[in-house]
Amino acid sequence: MGAKVVFKPYDPDQLTFLPYKLEELVPASHPVRIVKQVVDEVDVKPINRKYKGGGASSFHPRLMLKLLVYGYLTNTYSSRKLEEQAQLNVHFMWLLGMKKPDHNTINRFRSEKLSGVLKQIFSQIVQLLAAEGIVSLKEAVFTDGTKIESVANKYTFVWGKSIKNSKEKIKTQLDELWQYAQDIAKEELKDTAPLEYGQINPQKVKETISKINVALEDKEEVSAKVKQKLKYAGKHWPENLSKYDEQEKLLGNRNSFSKTDPDATFMRMKEDHMLNGQLKPAYNLQISTQDQFVLNYTLHQTSTDYQTLPSHIDQYETLYDTLPEAVVADAGYGSDENYGILHGKGIEAYIKYNTFDKEQKEGVKAFSNDSLHYNEAANYLVCPMGQRMAHMGDGQRITSSGYVQLISRYQAQNCNNCPMRGVCHQIPGNRIVEVNHSLRKHKQAAKERLNTEQGIKYRKRGPADVEPVFANLKHNHGFRRFLLKGMSKTEVEIGLLSIAHNLRKWKA
Known part of the structure; x- marks a missing residue:
């Protein structure tokens, strides 16, 4: 005969001498504890001012903020699922002190009370990270963007x-x-x-x-x-x-x-399930990171990244009353306006321009405008054959963002008899080129900066700093589409995601 099987005692109706304390059921290293610790430290007065007073009592803003932050940390985004977790999940029950807000209360708090003020809470948490020496608000930040689909129907354009x-x-x-x-x-x-x-x-x-x-x-x-x-x-x-x-x-x-979310703009989405880049209603999310912590986030209605940088940097300065020493970004941000703004603020721009990578491999393209020598003192260009190209005059060009560029025009003198005519240009008459000298100088400065030892380090580090944050939010934590409509509400969702991401990484 085989050995006797012995089972552990099991009696679901057995009483305990003393009831369990929820504190004993939450491990000391559990992420819910850092949510409680950090939210208890922040000043929630900006949220308190949203309450009018009078009427029935309300759940404390700190309690509601803990519920939402921990919800987004655990990929629980729906207000109905958050209501369910508050009733069934030991960690939520411990965090909320057994209080049980319903889904309407949760949704109103997220949509109304956090709108316009969550960035102040977010900045306080980033400053706590800075006080711990985990991040530095004055060192370089890595900036990039991604598009997140609106909850609106894609056929309502x-x-x-x-x-x-x-x-x-x-x-x-x-x-x-x-x-x-x-x-x-x-x-x-x-x-x-x-x-x-x-x-x-x-x-x-x-x-x-x-x-x-x-x-x-x-x-x-x-x-x-x-x-x-x-x-x-x-x-x-x-x-x-x-x-x-x-x-x-x-x-x-x-x-x-x-039509169903007027703040959303139709943008081409890379993550489309058909892999054909369909146009869908979306928002352009911009973040600045450091060691994969989110230090700044902004939401935009334009699909082009270069138009988002000025307001993104302005918000950084507003939140922290300081600026990073450098901004590292890809060629999508390399514009005359952006280079000029960063230079004016004393920020080093480690930002590629559109032909930087190609020039690194192949050099400056022969006969291109950038290859022409410029004599600044006498204001003329020199063509590939060594002949002067005389200054014809200046004009203005206004970009889609409203930025005014100064454009100078130059004309060659004798193209008809030039042996290089066929490869230099094909248009009848003498060659005319337009040059933005401001952009030309910015590009040259950016090229030199990006090829320094520090610039090479930043170029290597950039993709490994900011892009994993997007991958983490979208793929690991399943946030590919907003739940709420309108710019103010979607900004709240991004704020909660960013806070949750930082706390999750802080704990790790």
């Missing part, structure tokens, strides 16, 4: 170009109706003027249609088709133009927005 075309179509059709009315009732319309393009607004269109109707009222030769079109125009065009005006206000400087 409104395009700026489509609005413009629709308004132009109304103007064209109204001009046709006006011309038709002129042919039939010229005498009745002799004291009125046709609608100018600048007058395409609901009131003017309504008045113009009314004038046409009055002029054609007693004309028997007016076709039924024209009457029907006038009736449709009077009923729909002013209303449509009002809608277009509202949509243009929502657009601002963007080219698109979502």
Whole structure:
């Protein structure tokens, strides 16, 4: 016979002499403890000011902040799941002192009470990290961006170009109706003027249609088709133009927005499951990191990274009343405006320009504008054959961000008989080039800086510092899409993610 099997005693109804203390069920090294420790240290007065007072009592802001931070630390983002965890999970129960906020209370706190103030809480936690010597607010930061999809439906787009075309179509059709009315009732319309393009607004269109109707009222030769079109125009065009005006206000400087989340812009998403880069409503998240800790985050409605850097750096200065000694970023941030702003603030820009990597491998492309020697004292360029290119004049170019660039034009003197003509340029006449001298100087300074010993270290370290943070948030912790709509609410979500990320790494 085999050995007797012995089972451990098991009695689910057995009573204990003393009830368990939740404290005993939470290991000393558990991440929930650092959430409690850190949130207990921060000043929550900015959140307290959001409460009006009076009425029923509220859960303490510190308790609610702990719930959300620990929720985001454990990948629990839904308010309903947070409510469930507060009722069932020992760690949540210990952290909240057995208090059990419902999902509506959790969602209101996240959407309303944290909006506009969470960055102050985030900056306090970063300053605690700095006080511990874990990060330094004055050393170099590594900046990069990623796009995170909005909760809005991807088929709810409104395009700026489509609005413009629709308004132009109304103007064209109204001009046709006006011309038709002129042919039939010229005498009745002799004291009125046709609608100018600048007058395409609901009131003017309504008045113009009314004038046409009055002029054609007693004309028997007016076709039924024209009457029907006038009736449709009077009923729909002013209303449509009002809608277009509202949509243009929502657009601002963007080219698109979502009907169900007007703050979201349609951007090409690399992470699309079909791997074909579909356009989806999204926000552009920018972060600055150091040793993979998030020191600054901003959310933007533009898909281009270079436009985000000025406000991103301004926020860093606002949060910490200081600036990093250097900013390290890829070529997406290398613009004349950004180089100039960082230089003006005393920040070293270890930022590539668009052709930097290619130049490192192949050198400066022969016959390109950048290869032409510039004599600054006499203000002329030297062509590849050693001939002067005379200064023709200066002009301005305004970028999509509104930044004004000074552009200088130079012309070669005798290209027709030049033996290098075929490889230098193909356009008839003498070669003309446009040069942004400010950008040219910034690029040369950036190139020299990036190729120093320090610059090479930063270039190697950059991808290993900021990109793993995005990978951690999106892939390890499954945050690929916002739960809330609107810029202020999505900023709260990013703030909670950033705080949770820093605490998770701090504990590790």
